[in-house]
Amino acid sequence: MPENTAASIQAVTGVANLSPYIPGKPIETLEREYGVQNAVKVASNENPLGPSPNVLAHLNSLLSKPQELARYPDGNGFVLKDRLVEHLTPVLSQLGTQQITLGNGSNDVLDILARTFAGVGDEVIFSQYAFAVYPIATQAVGATAVITEALNWGHDLNAMLNAISDKTKLIFIANPNNPTGTCLSASELKNFLKQVPQHIVVVVDEAYEEYAAHKLSGVSERYQSMLAEIPHFENLVVTRTFSKAYGLASFRVGYSISSQYIADLLNRVRQPFNNNTFALECAAVALDDQAHIQQSVALNWQGMAVLIDGFKAMGLDYIPSAGNFICVQTGAYSARIYEKLLYEGVIVRPVSNYQMFEHLRISIGSANENQRVLDALKRITG
Numbered sequence: 001m002p003e004n005t006a007a008s009i010q011a012v013t014g015v016a017n018l019s020p021y022i023p024g025k026p027i028e029t030l031e032r033e034y035g036v037q038n039a040v041k042v043a044s045n046e047n048p049l050g051p052s053p054n055v056l057a058h059l060n061s062l063l064s065k066p067q068e069l070a071r072y073p074d075g076n077g078f079v080l081k082d083r084l085v086e087h088l089t090p091v092l093s094q095l096g097t098q099q100i101t102l103g104n105g106s107n108d109v110l111d112i113l114a115r116t117f118a119g120v121g122d123e124v125i126f127s128q129y130a131f132a133v134y135p136i137a138t139q140a141v142g143a144t145a146v147i148t149e150a151l152n153w154g155h156d157l158n159a160m161l162n163a164i165s166d167k168t169k170l171i172f173i174a175n176p177n178n179p180t181g182t183c184l185s186a187s188e189l190k191n192f193l194k195q196v197p198q199h200i201v202v203v204v205d206e207a208y209e210e211y212a213a214h215k216l217s218g219v220s221e222r223y224q225s226m227l228a229e230i231p232h233f234e235n236l237v238v239t240r241t242f243s244k245a246y247g248l249a250s251f252r253v254g255y256s257i258s259s260q261y262i263a264d265l266l267n268r269v270r271q272p273f274n275n276n277t278f279a280l281e282c283a284a285v286a287l288d289d290q291a292h293i294q295q296s297v298a299l300n301w302q303g304m305a306v307l308i309d310g311f312k313a314m315g316l317d318y319i320p321s322a323g324n325f326i327c328v329q330t331g332a333y334s335a336r337i338y339e340k341l342l343y344e345g346v347i348v349r350p351v352s353n354y355q356m357f358e359h360l361r362i363s364i365g366s367a368n369e370n371q372r373v374l375d376a377l378k379r380i381t382g
Contacts (some may be wrong), residue, residue, distance in 0.1 A: 106254030110354035154182030181321025186224030
């Protein structure tokens with residue numbers, strides 16, 4: 001092959017300038033590269049309790065049927081969709097399975113939304129400090145990202161309304177927001193939806209809904225899922241995930257709820273068999289164990305309080321969070337502190353890719369993990 005052949009290959013518009021998503025460093029990698037043992041990872045907003053014990057039991061039953069491993073999964077995800085309808089009907093009455101789109105994680109659904117509604121010449125609006133997948137999905141389809149300036153680390157809905165143009169096709173809003181943890185009230189979002197032209201699709205990303213809705217979150221009185229608003233706004237899409245409170249991050253299961261019309265379009269673009277059998281069945285089982293979810297979320301808010309008390313004792317500022325993570329301000333030397341934490345066997349998340357150069361994002365872990373974080377920070381910053 002001639003040496004200049006690779007240089008002559010051209011990616012589609014937008015792809016060449018993409019900044020790829022950078023996942024959190026795995027524990028095994030840290031221990032191998034840094035020579036540490038018994039490391040803890042509080043970088044990827046995972047549930048420290050893991051999934052429901054019922055999921056583990058069901059997984060074992062699946063593994064006892066090796067012949068099923070040779071079969072394709074249910075491409076329509078009937079069992080999980082049916083269970084989701086049962087679970088969500090108290091919030092959204094008259095919900096039907098035809099309004100659900102399943103994804104390989106909610107990231108997959110966000111990508112499907114971009115591929116369905118935006119392209120070259122179109123604009124997609126999202127906020128400064130919003131989830132990294134939004135710009136990736138936007139650029140990958142050749143659309144133009146319109147990034148509005150944040151307000152107190154969160155979404156400025158007025159700025160987003162003012163950014164709407166004749167080219168706007170899609171708006172992404174994370175509530176609560178990742179990585180900052182900020183939260184919009186139900187009244188703010190409803191007022192926003194009333195002002196957005198109906199031909200523009202508005203995506204409300206509720207990956208951390210279970211945490212914000214809990215009575216210990218501090219925002220539960222003003223926070224509300226937008227699911228109940230779907231019948232009133234044909235252009236509204238709500239996305240959810242099983243990766244956070246449900247502890248199934250490795251299975252990659254997410255979904256969206258929308259009008260039947262939008263779901264029909266999304267399911268035309270969705271790849272067949274984008275969820276494997278284990279993911280579909282275990283997610284359905286996880287939905288039935290809401291006691292485990294409540295235990296997980298309560299543990300989260302207990303851990304959040306411990307970290308906040310520790311930050312205050314060390315004189316460290318932080319961004320109040322409605323999720324299962326918190327951004328702590330560690331100053332101009334955040335990158336150096338992150339590296340020192342790695343040598344302490346503690347993996348947190350740098351957020352410089354969000355232009356938050358003075359912060360580190362820390363997931364709420366187990367009681368032991370939270371204490372490991374605070375002890376390490378105290379040694380480094382003290």
